[in-house]
Amino acid sequence: MAPHPLFPNLEASVLVDNRPVDELYDHEDANLQTKIVYIESEAGEQFGVRYYIPGYLFEHYSIKAIVSIDGVDMRKFIFEKRNYDYYGVSRHIYASSAKAGRNFMGQRFRFASLDTHDERSAIEHELQEQLAHTGTISIAFHKVTNVRMAAAWKDVPSMYQYDKVPEKALKGSSVSHKTTLDPPERIAPVKFMEADYVDGEGRPFAVIEFRYRSAAALKSLAILPRSSSPAPVKDVVSEEEVKKIYLKQEEAETRKRNRADDDGDDGDVEMVNKRPAKRRCFPTSNDEVIELD
Template identity: 30%
Template structure:
């Protein structure tokens, strides 16, 4: 990412030595001295903040250094002091991707890493959404400083930064944002040298001259938030031209058609069987009705006529006719 107000510096997020692709934040109102981009992250991968400086465009004087403060998910993580004037080269670059500390007199470092964020629909309890406003963000602040004396670091300089654990974050704290990842610290690795503190002065004030914000999201999160388009649905094999099919796709299409035709044949046979059973049932009902019809017998005029009822125990006498 490059800002018009800070043309001497490029700041990016790198994974395995390659810059993550950046996407514009369409809803963010660009602020002076600040830039915001989305980047795609993958869980269980280490990352680093990469700084590239063009010395002729930096300004200031050769006594100046750049203080880079890195914040992860809203928490301060590290501060580094790259010196662009330490070499005669016109440009310099650095990677900042680990927390350095001392534990029981042992020097270690822990790499920055993306990790999965677990959420649920439970109550937020004493957690406030404003405390998670910067969840899913990597922020880098750049300030011009001048260095003073050095001192050995004997305590953890980022004690406030917590390693991502197995705790579950209530979904309400995200306020509708699609965030499924967080930043964690990797396994401790030994360091050969003891980290040091550097005391600095601020000849131009403590206000950063540039701030870079990277909103890291999974590919699915970027699609849900409308930052990148959703993957188009594949065209069904049945709708594609035969000459465009690979041998494997052609065999799969034949298998599907055979399965479909076999299913249709079974359905047709079943329909024929049902129709035949209905016809046989209708014939049986018709024959049964013929045996139960009411019969009327008529004798010579003037005599009583009788009708046989369906109920053989009742005789109906017809007195009409005379």
């Protein structure tokens, strides 16, 4: 699980198939209130979020935890100080929640590819707002007081639905996936509570944020190591060629040793008769000279 740097044991994780995904830490300032963690995502995977709030954080106040996905608040939990100040509390969230008539309904979370098109169409403001937060899963922790039953049911969480987005809308962004919601299904009954913020609604005391990206996007950010290039075909040597190279090297070494033995021989020296060079002869007075026309 990803621990928060300022609050020991305050931690969270993203789960796929009920197992935490590998967490890839970016080089962020450890003194920031927001802990940022990168994770690898694959289109089609269902996922959930789990977090743990240690007991010592309930010493003075109750705590409200808000799970947001792609900028949309999906689940909000209020934990009263008197119930959790000793052991703390853990929660696993795998779907949104809302009340439809007399039933409680939820929609599971799923990663999906973020496809683009190159048309020069205008970008709707609502889409632009959501794209600014797409690719993030955050858990914000607030100090609250005056916990009470909610006066009204909350609205059903909704996400802007789109198939493709203009390529220019993602210019300079590493976002590769988005989150979609599965069809509604019944969930266990939920008690809706409300409370007053101690430090203000937009001022959590801690945030753990996961940025989910494809493997290719993580490599482009140098968070995952790039794959080494395969060796060119011409550089691949077969076993038979290796044997030939080895034999040639052995023969060369043998010839070198033989030459060294000949040069350093201290035994008898055998003189080799040389063939005398031919001498040029000139006519004498006793020779008959014949001139040819």
